[in-house]
Amino acid sequence: MSETTFTGHASRRVDERLRLSNEEVKQLLDQDKCVPLGGDGASNRVIHKLFYSEADSYWFVALQDERTGSVVTVLPIDFHRWRISGDALSIARARVCGDVRMVVPLPRYSDEMLVSFDWKLKFSVVVRNDLGKTRPIGLGSIWARFDDLSQALYDLSVRQTLNERLVKEIHDGEVLESLHVRLGKKRHMSIPLTTLS
Numbered sequence: 557m558s559e560t561t562f563t564g565h566a567s568r569r570v571d572e573r574l575r576l577s578n579e580e581v582k583q584l585l586d587q588d589k590c591v592p593l594g595g596d597g598a599s600n601r602v603i604h605k606l607f608y609s610e611a612d613s614y615w616f617v618a619l620q621d622e623r624t625g626s627v628v629t630v631l632p633i634d635f636h637r638w639r640i641s642g643d644a645l646s647i648a649r650a651r652v653c654g655d656v657r658m659v660v661p662l663p664r665y666s667d668e669m670l671v672s673f674d675w676k677l678k679f680s681v682v683v684r685n686d687l688g689k690t691r692p693i694g695l696g697s698i699w700a701r702f703d704d705l706s707q708a709l710y711d712l713s714v715r716q717t718l719n720e721r722l723v724k725e726i727h728d729g730e731v732l733e734s735l736h737v738r739l740g741k742k743r744h745m746s747i748p749l750t751t752l753s
Contacts, residue, residue, distance in 0.1 A: 558625030560585045566618075566627040573632060575611035581630065585618060589651040591644050593617065602628060606640060608649040614692065615645055639688045642734020649736075679718060682733040683726055690733055695721045 560582040562570065570578050584590060590607040596619065605618045615633045617640075620626065633640055679695040698717055726732075 558623070560620065560625050560627060562627045563629075566629050569630045573630060574609055574616065576609050580611075581607070581618065581627075584652065585620065585627070589648075590618070591648045591651070593638060593640065593644065595622075604636070604638065606633070606644055606648045608645075608652045610652055615640075615648060634689055634691045637688075639684065640690055642682055642736075645682055645734060646736065677714075678738040679721075680736045680738070681722065681725075682736075683730040684733045685727070686729040693725045695725070 562578050567578055584607045590605040593604040593606055596602040601622050602619050603622050608615050617631045617636045619628045676697050676699050678697045682690050682692050684690045698714055
């Protein structure tokens with residue numbers, strides 16, 4: 557594919573909708589820090605590319621002509637007409653922010669004794685409505701003490717807090733698409749929704 561360029565329309569949409577500049581979006585697309593969602597039209601020449609803007613803490617889709625490299629427009633995911641999976645959102649974010657897997661090595665004082673840590677976990681979900689539109693919802697932070705981060709969702713108080721916050725945020729007709737947890741700015745993972753039940 558040719559190097560990324562922007563139509564006048566696409567350039568205005570980047571200015572209106574993102575905190576990133578055209579040059580920063582160009583770098584994400586040229587460096588393949590995006591997830592191709594598929595083609596548009598009979599020729600499939602216009603490819604929909606999902607990318608994550610760390611500056612906006614949000615996902616966008618660039619519609620890019622595969623032959624010329626020209627971006628036709630840039631849409632926030634809630635404007636995009638296709639259903640986008642939680643896995644695609646996680647992968648797009650990981651390509652910009654780091655590894656999808658959350659690997660947090662913990663120091664050991666001895667082979668038998670593992671140190672416990674206070675973790676500040678930031679939770680978010682993506683929900684989908686009856687029309688197939690998705691939207692992210694921030695659920696805030698929860699402090700908890702664990703020997704291992706993987707224990708977080710098995711803690712009853714964490715699950716109850718998440719469920720209480722979800723009830724307040726989800727509208728009628730919306731269902732959970734995916735759940736995400738973040739520790740700091742770089743560590744992020746998707747969590748199976750079955751862990752909340």
